Amino acid sequence: MKNAAQTRILAIALALATVAACVLAAMNFERESSFDVPTDGIWWVETQGGLRAEQVPPDSPGQRAGVRAGDVLVSINDRPTERLAPFVREMFHSGIWAHATYSILRPLPHASDLSGAAKLDIQVILEPTDRSINLGLRFIALVYLCIGIYVLFRRWTAPKSTHFYVFCLVSFVLYSFNYTTKFDTFDSIIYWGRIAAGALQPALFLHFAISFASGEQRKRLGRRLLTVALYLPGIFLIGLQFVALHYWSATEVLRHRLDQIAVGYLALYYVIAGIVFQFRYKRAESALERQQLKWLTRGTMIAITPFTVLYVIPYLSDAAVPTLLQKLAGLSLVFVPLTFSWAIVRYRLMDVDLIFKRGVTYTLATASLVGLYFGVIALTAEVVRARLNNPSLRTWGFLAAVIVTGLVFDPLKRAIQARVDRIFDQKRFDYRETLVEFGRGLNSQTDLRALVDSIVERLPQTLLVTRVAVFLAKETDDTFAERHFELAASHGLTNLQATDLKALDVRFFDFDRPGANNHIFLENPQQVLRLPEAQRSSAGRLDLNYYLPCRVANREGGGNRTVAVIGLGRTDDGDFLSSEDMELLESLAGYIGIAIQNAQLYRRLEQKISDFERLKEFNENIVESINIGIFAVDLDDRIESWNAQMEAMYAKPRIDALRQPLSSVFPPEFVSRFNSVRDEQGTHTLYKFRLALPTGEVRTANIAIAPLVTRDFITVGRIILVDDITDRMQLEAQLTQSEKLSSIGLLAAGVAHEVNTPLAVISSYAQMLTKYMRDDERLAPVLEKITQQTFRASEIVNGLLNFSRTSGTEFTDVDLNELLRDTIALLDHQLKTAKIRVETNFDPQLPRIHGNRGKLQQVILNLMLNAKDAMLGTPNATLRIATFSGAGRVLVRIQDSGGGIEREHLHRIYDPFFTTKTKPQEGAHKGTGLGLAVSYGIMQEHAGKIHVESEVGIGTAFQLEFPTSGGRTAVIPEPARASDTQELERKTIHV
Template sequence: MEKSYQTRILAVALALATLAVCILAGLNFSREGDFDMPTDGVLWSETANGLVALHVPADSPAQRAGIREDDVLVAANDHPTPRLAQLERQIFHTGSWGHATYSIVRRVRGSAVPARLDAQVILEPTDRSINQGLRLIALVYLLIGLYVLFRRWTAPKATHFYIFCLTSCVLYACKSSGQFDGLDWTFYWGNIVAGALQPALFLHFAVTFGEGISKLRRTVVSTALYLPGLLIAALQVVAIEVFSATENLRHRLDEIGIGYLALYYVIAAVVFYMRYRRSDQPLERQQLKWLSRGTLLSVIPFTLFYVIPYLSELPVPSPVLKAAGLTLVFLPLTFAWAIVRYRLMDTDLIFKRGVTYTLATAALVGVYFAVVGLSAEIAHTRLPSLKIWGLVAVIVATALIFDPIKTAIQGRLDRVFDRKRYDYRETLIEFSRGLSSETDLAALAQSIVERLSQTLLVARVAVFLAPVGEDSQGPQLAAAHGLTPGEIARILENAPNAGFLRFDAEHHHEENGHIFLEKPEDARTLVEKDRSLAATLDMHYFLPCRVADRRTGRARAIAVIGLGRTQDDDFLSSEDMEFLESLAGYIGIAIQNAQLFRSLETKITEFERLKEFNENIVESIKVGIFTLDLEDRIESWNAEMEVMYALSRGEALGRSITEVFPASFVEAFERSKTESGTHHLSKVRLQMLAGETRTANIAIAPLLTRDFVSVGRIVLVDDITGRVELEAQLTQAEKLSSIGLLAAGVAHEVNTPLAVISSYTQMLRKQTSDDPRLSMVLDKITQQTFRASEIVNGLLNFSRKTSSEFVPVDMNAVLKETVALLEHQFRTAKVTVQADLAATLPCVDGSQGKLQQVVLNLMLNAKDAMADSTTPHLTVATRATDTHVLLSISDKGSGIDPAHLHKIYDPFFTTKNAPREGQHKGTGLGLAVSYGIVQEHGGKIRVDSAVGQGTTFHLEFPISGLQQTVDASSRGYAGEQQTEKIAHA
């Protein structure tokens, strides 16, 4: 609390002092401008005989009037002048540009009696132009002091520096105007006090700069340094106020003050240089290097060309004196850096530019006088009509060539100060221009660190990328130079959690836009975890690369560049940092471009994958798909459409729908365009280019963008020709099933009258046994009744559901019964049946009904195959081997096309789609069902066929008893095969 109170008091005191100094400086400038102090230009010395001329400057009013050194002034304007005060009174009374009559006594060589003469002196205003330059220095001191005070209030020696700047402002801005009233005496004594304190403050800073000096030593040294200045100020007060000092005494006191000022400046420069040689701290060494250079740059010209001539009273041209006094402006500029402690923020740059402008100004003055002299000669001799306007034109032209001269000198100094770095910077500028050409982010980051290291000679460089997206982690190391693998591993682990690498709104950094860590391992401004990472990095500069964020409208850090010291263990200069800050923008844009390019490549890859996936779906789907543009031209045509329509994609694309599809489809399509939404066309018959007719369901829907803007139509063509045929076959099978049920019912009803007819016929046979002719007729009726009954019972047995229980079955009996069942159909078709049955045939295990169904299907197919034959003949044969019963059914029909042999067992495959007279339309199920039954019985079926010669089916069944040894899985496998075939259809 006490420290805070003291700080507030100090702040108020400094504010009041600053305000007072500004007011006094303004008043002094105003009074000096309103008052001209006349002078004769002579340095007079008071003696017993009068005022003796110690020094008469060349081209002064007295010198032009003929006054020489050692002349004695006894009267001015007929008023005696035993003291300097009487002369000054007469000078002020005469005024500037007035004529004053000086009574001079001059010694004549060779004569003992001095000569007395009068000189007419035209008084001139005192030349105070040097005061304006000194006020400029005062303004620089005040501005730098305020900048340091407001920018780094808590920095070491900030208050000391500001007091020094304020004192220097009083020293250079407050000058006596010569009126010597109350306010003018304030200016005078303020200047005296400031002159006593300012050199002591400067040397005090030089001696105590940096760390390592004890508090006791600091106190002793501070006290000793201020004593000479206080003594000089006290002498001034005593000499003027007590003893009414003569002009000689005042002049000597002024010489002491100037010598004191120069001596302290020279000692400070030496102290800075010696400490620079002994310092082992990189930052302090860099500071002291520029402090010593800046001090020497100010002190040497000031001492050589101003102080020494003033003390020795040597004649020096006035422009030289003024230029030497103005070199003091470099002192506050270099001194400012020592307080700000901010990597030589401006000292080195200002130092070089100060020299540049000084040399440029000198060159400009030379050129100016040369051009003016040349133009004056031309104006007087050749162009007398130009008069004053020619001179004005020359002045303007001279001013215009100032900038090229300054630029040329700046380039030369850059090469002198930076040597190879100048070429490196030019290379780096070219590199910054080509940054955007690199699109690979990893290669770009590595290129950045390598080029920065080569250009700035920095030992350690790293690039950290800012997190992208809400779910991303913190900054990530993208590339590094000068780091060991172990350091990189630790950085990769800890960098995402580093707070000092986050240059965003939530992690505010210094206003200068980057971080400087003098000692990374002991950075007090960082938290513990960040301090550990900073120590691992061992870097001193962290510079954000910012880009504009179009969402927020503010700049955001897209990357952070970390840099260490140079290979010579020096810190970077302010010019390096200024250049890096400019380059950071280009690097940020290049990194953003690389990230956008990577994102674009990812999206393109995803888009291509998605496009390929969608195209694969469209190409693989068993539905024809094509799209039309707004002009009804085909834009896409999938593989199914190529197969279905027998038209390649290349031939279809770009053609109008009217050129490809028949008029019936085009008319339906045009009708659909008048309706909104998806339009469905059911069972549309399309005439294919190959000549066949296909049946299809067609869906027509608008093709919309994300914004629901129609860009065309999409058409789906589902070929249902096979499905329609299957439906027809299923309908026919349903009809056959119904007819079978009806036939069973009819057969059941027919059995009753047949039984009655048979009974009555047998009764009549008994009663007419004596009549052979009638008995013969009744026997035939009875036989035919039995035969009809057998046919009806066969139909009933075939229509009944048979059980899956296997029993011994005689295949000869199955064949005979089936032939008897089909006898009428064979007779109608004029088919002769030849039975070549084995006399003794072993039984097989099976279902008699299912086996009879197989034989019935094969015989009916054989009959249909011989419909065009003139001599249809069917052969049925059986024989037995040791293990199997063999059965063959042969016909002399048309045979089977070899292209169809592999499909005859497929469900619903049939060649009887358009049956001839006497044939029935096939369902495609007979052979498929027969194949499944044979497999179920553990048998085999094969076919031999030749087109035009006939077909033979060979069936093979295990003999009864051996069948029981067959694994039960055979029956299951047979059923699975049958199911698979039906499912395949």
């Protein structure tokens, strides 16, 4: 009974104090709104001879009138101002927006006294004091009061709830009481109420910080001594204010020093409280306690840091700070109550139940709204009555005010009621917020593993349950097949091992059968008699009380199917979940089911994409690796693909070819042939088509043009296959030539063998006859001609024998540069006689080749002699001989400036007995047609190649290719068609 009586007395005292504080705050606000305090914006302090301007803020009335810091005010409106009190009284006597005449003494620069000071009369327009900061402070006061009332109503007997409410009430007084300088009885009450609140509020805050979440069991005497020590400085400040007001001389310096002490005391206690909160936060072990202390610490630090840095320190050091920064620093204190309220609502700083029923809540809220509604109507009517003098308009104005207020007030009423619902039914709104936030997170999660981990992590935090499990249905293509579930993720199932998880029988998840419930509730999972033994054992091992299905719509047909099951145990307190909890969980299960289905679809899609990319990459590798040029064009004849072989063959990068029209990449001849077959069905092949490349080279290719169709046999373009057969044709020509020469060689060997004997007989008898008949002037010349022709026939036969001999040659390393120099020296006399200039360009780094020096010199002699014969009688005749190397081969180029070879003769020059020297010029001899044939055979014997280029009227160039000595037997070199070789050929021919 004694405790009950004390509680009632304390409740009545707090209620009376709260009502008194609210009434006084309202009256103080009303009086302050109707009472203007004139000011010049200058901080005056007493000094010898008057008041000295300590600080003159920019854009203040005094600064605009011309007053400077350091000026001494002697009088205002001819009234002396030796102290601040007569100066203030004269300002009130003048009033706001009035001209006040300031008599100023302005000391000389660097003068220590007023001797020689200039006397000035300055007109200052007094302005009302800016008290807008008081509105912000009153807002902070209301926040404190609302938080205190909320915590007190949540649970009266909660630990530290009374202490916290007293702190909030004192804070309300501190920030809402502002004396108006009238200093009458009411103003004195306000003044001393603010002084007392300023002394008690920091001590209450620090006391709350020290006692909050304290796990240490201190002795009762020690706690009391510490509590007394906390409040002693505040009591001392109250006594100091009383003594200063009643016994000390009232000066501005004294008032300023007292204010500095009060502000420093406030900041010091707040800083110490922040340090205490931080210390408690680091040592807290409970997660909930750490969340509470985290917000309390941050709120205190965020509030006190700008307040101390921007206001307290400059104020204590008498430094000038812009007014806007001072206001912002003062308003930063609102973070303390705001973070306290967030900690209360979000992290259960005072974990209590509601003490009002919803009906009482709605009744109070509705009554408040009705009172506020009619108050607004009455105020609006009074404004209309005061502004409008016409009696007829007053009535209509009143009606219009009622209608407009009703229209505007209805949505406001709904908003306030919703806010009241949120405050007094927090649990339901917390669940809804969690549902929205969780649903948003689920919709953005596409990884199935991360999704189920998020579910088992968030549900225990939201519902405070100890055990959570998520079972996923095995994916199957059959929608109506029986579903099997496996444990995917869990929280709190520490009693299950890996082998136990595999042995779980959860076939009691029969949510897909007709008439199945929305959830399964097992009051005692250890004894579920209605289940078979294996399923009963699994339910006991899981020890879960609730199972909720996560359903989604079937992909085919109607109905739903279960993709997952969520299992939950009891709460931390051992309680079952409420029906409202289950209702919200069922809604959440729908979101989870959709999210799981999306994650599974996304995983299957990723798998298909991966398979498709692998298949695409495989197909692209085939197209890129094939030794045939492949490209495709769309229906508009724009190139859509271009493989690596096309890049190499056509000498055009892929980036320059893609999306280009066919006509801008290929020559007109190809485009014309392509257009001629594009509308025809089937595949068309252009055999041995001569394709001109962008480099100027002409290649021979078999080109196949086929339609490009989809799976539905719809033509979407054309695919073109380009098979470059230029090298193949050259090899075939060389093979044909080799076979022909081989046959001719066999024939020549037989013919030479058979012809040599009769030639020897004919030559012997012709020489005998010539000897015996040398004096016969008629027959001797005839016999001489017979002998010469016999020798010529023998020379031809010996040439045939040499042509047929292809073996038995000794090979060594040969320096072609040295061989060419020796050959040129051998023919030097003949070339000079024929007036032929020789130009050489030998590669000094030319590799050696493996060959027979004599036979190679025979080849070079044949080519140089042919060149000499071709240039006889030609002006400016020039024989150019060059050597160079590249890609494992050595090249020799012999070029003349003769008349050239006719195009129709080029393919026959290696045939035996074919010659164009049927009518040799003077100084030349008639050819046998075996020189180039023999040279061709020698080049074949050396695994080399011989190429010719000739233009009539310009000249002829022969190019010999040999493998280097290191790669003679390994690789047969390709024809010289590298870009640098081609350039050299063109530059040396077209001179």
